[in-house]
Amino acid sequence: MMTPSPVLLEVNGLKAFVESTEILHGIDLGVSRQEVVAFIGPSGCGKSTFLRCLNRLHEETPGGRAEGRVTLEGQDLYASGTDPVQIRRRIGMVFQKPNPFPSMSIFENVASGLRLNRIAKGVELEARVEAALREAALWNEVKDKLDASGMSLSGGQQQRLCIARALAVKPPVLLMDEPTSALDPVSTAKIEELVIQLKKETTILMVTHNMQQAARISDRTAFFLYGDLVEYGPTTKVFTTPSDRRTEEYITGRFG
Amino acid sequence: MIARHWLNRLFISGICLLAMIALVPLFSVLFYVISHGASSLSLEFFSSLPAPVGEIGGGIGHAILGSVVLISMCSLISIPLGLGMGILLSEYSQKPVSRVLGVVVELLSSIPSIVVGLFAYALVVRPFKGFSAHAGAIALSMIMIPLVARTTEEMLKLVPRSVREAGLALGLPKARVIVSIVLKGSLRSLTVGVILAVARIAGETAPLLFTAFASQHWFQGLSEPLASIPVQIYTYAVSPYEDWHAKAWGGALILILMVLGLNLLIRIFLPRRKDG
Numbered sequence: 227m228m229t230p231s232p233v234l235l236e237v238n239g240l241k242a243f244v245e246s247t248e249i250l251h252g253i254d255l256g257v258s259r260q261e262v263v264a265f266i267g268p269s270g271c272g273k274s275t276f277l278r279c280l281n282r283l284h285e286e287t288p289g290g291r292a293e294g295r296v297t298l299e300g301q302d303l304y305a306s307g308t309d310p311v312q313i314r315r316r317i318g319m320v321f322q323k324p325n326p327f328p329s330m331s332i333f334e335n336v337a338s339g340l341r342l343n344r345i346a347k348g349v350e351l352e353a354r355v356e357a358a359l360r361e362a363a364l365w366n367e368v369k370d371k372l373d374a375s376g377m378s379l380s381g382g383q384q385q386r387l388c389i390a391r392a393l394a395v396k397p398p399v400l401l402m403d404e405p406t407s408a409l410d411p412v413s414t415a416k417i418e419e420l421v422i423q424l425k426k427e428t429t430i431l432m433v434t435h436n437m438q439q440a441a442r443i444s445d446r447t448a449f450f451l452y453g454d455l456v457e458y459g460p461t462t463k464v465f466t467t468p469s470d471r472r473t474e475e476y477i478t479g480r481f482g
Numbered sequence: 483m484i485a486r487h488w489l490n491r492l493f494i495s496g497i498c499l500l501a502m503i504a505l506v507p508l509f510s511v512l513f514y515v516i517s518h519g520a521s522s523l524s525l526e527f528f529s530s531l532p533a534p535v536g537e538i539g540g541g542i543g544h545a546i547l548g549s550v551v552l553i554s555m556c557s558l559i560s561i562p563l564g565l566g567m568g569i570l571l572s573e574y575s576q577k578p579v580s581r582v583l584g585v586v587v588e589l590l591s592s593i594p595s596i597v598v599g600l601f602a603y604a605l606v607v608r609p610f611k612g613f614s615a616h617a618g619a620i621a622l623s624m625i626m627i628p629l630v631a632r633t634t635e636e637m638l639k640l641v642p643r644s645v646r647e648a649g650l651a652l653g654l655p656k657a658r659v660i661v662s663i664v665l666k667g668s669l670r671s672l673t674v675g676v677i678l679a680v681a682r683i684a685g686e687t688a689p690l691l692f693t694a695f696a697s698q699h700w701f702q703g704l705s706e707p708l709a710s711i712p713v714q715i716y717t718y719a720v721s722p723y724e725d726w727h728a729k730a731w732g733g734a735l736i737l738i739l740m741v742l743g744l745n746l747l748i749r750i751f752l753p754r755r756k757d758g
Contacts, residue, residue: 281651283651286647316653321647321651326648327648327649328645329666329669338654339654342652342658342662392652
């Protein structure tokens with residue numbers, strides 16, 4: 227008789243380290259389904275590290291280590307028996323710089339997650355690649371050159387290709403680490419539109435340095451500073467009546 | 483403005499001059515070998531056994547075949563081992579075993595080739611009481627394995643971490659990321675590395691002197707001594723006979739052509755892709 231919990235992802239006391247330096251000092255935060263959460267804060271405050279802890283990618287950085295509790299639909303991602311590989315199939319990621327696989331074609335890039343994990347092949351694979359490219363609003367631009375190298379696309383197209391690649395495995399959660407910081411305004415607008423569309427099915431956690439972007443597309447905003455979560459709440463509230471003085475100072479551009 | 487302009491010209495001319503000085507030895511070696519060796523080249527030279535001293539004709543066909551056999555054996559041993567080590571060094575560099583291996587490869591690649599030859603002599607030739615192709619291949623492998631391992635490591639390290647992370651973030655196991663993304667993407671440069679390593683060992687002489695030794699016959703089996711081009715050149719060059727000297731030059735020319743051919747193969751069949 228239980229209804230699914232509205233909280234999809236819950237983080238308790240998450241600490242992250244590189245060698246012996248503590249980068250995150252115990253973060254508590256919950257994310258509901260079909261939300262867009264924006265993470266803002268000055269460079270080096272731990273936003274990206276936080277994101278990378280959620281799909282256990284932080285531990286792949288040399289010296290990287292995390293402790294605490296992160297649960298996705300009730301499953302503890304940091305429990306001893308949990309396989310990070312399985313987690314990453316449910317939590318997709320888009321990086322700051324577009325990083326298509328250089329040796330693969332556009333089709334192969336999008337198909338890679340499905341093909342290499344043996345999830346789909348043949349006609350089903352083609353259908354899912356097309357669906358992912360449509361979702362990423364790239365299909366019309368590449369449908370006639372699916373065999374061209376992923377590197378032959380423009381920066382903005384490459385980033386949408388990476389989004390399509392992440393979406394093809396249908397992850398319930400998508401992490402985006404400054405996905406538009408390397409792109410021009412037109413490509414940025416396309417990706418923002420995309421995020422709003424994707425929200426219907428996917429929960430999105432996005433790091434951004436662009437305040438307007440956070441205000442435009444997110445439902446909730448988290449403000450990080452020096453490895454602490456200073457403020458977390460509905461975006462309109464964080465931007466209009468922040469409860470912490472430091473949040474206000476950052477948003478109004480007095481520091482950072 | 484004017485001063486800067488002239489300074490620029492001065493530096494460019496200086497660099498061009500240095501480049502030309504560096505090219506002088508290369509071209510003089512080529513010129514010398516061709517001018518002395520070209521007259522020995524004939525179909526017979528490639529296809530027949532050496533003739534006794536004083537007799538006209540004869541060739542080094544057995545040495546060419548021997549070199550091909552030795553290089554093939556050595557490649558069979560060294561390419562898988564070297565690639566494996568290179569992958570370990572690049573992809574698992576944090577592991578203690580990888581750090582130890584890194585030092586071992588470094589040391590192996592700095593051992594003089596004559597010492598490698600002596601080592602293989604003690605390890606293989608003495609216990610089995612005789613020079614053999616096996617011993618020669620093992621000695622050459624000790625030179626080729628670290629070469630392949632090092633180039634593999636360096637080529638794989640050129641693959642940006644962001645590409646590996648993209649693979650991991652898709653939920654691919656690390657081994658799958660290495661095989662299907664990192665290695666597949668580096669196939670071209672790995673091939674170049676392997677071919678260059680082959681070209682390098684093709685000319686090695688010292689490790690073969692005490693191992694495969696020399697032979698005046700065609701290939702007799704892997705447990706028998708085996709002729710090779712470099713050792714044949716050495717034998718001919720230190721002899722007191724005029725016509726043997728000419729044959730040494732001929733052999734040198736063949737060796738150079740082989741190495742040059744391998745380099746050309748790389749350029750023709752593995753052109754650098756514009757997008758990659």
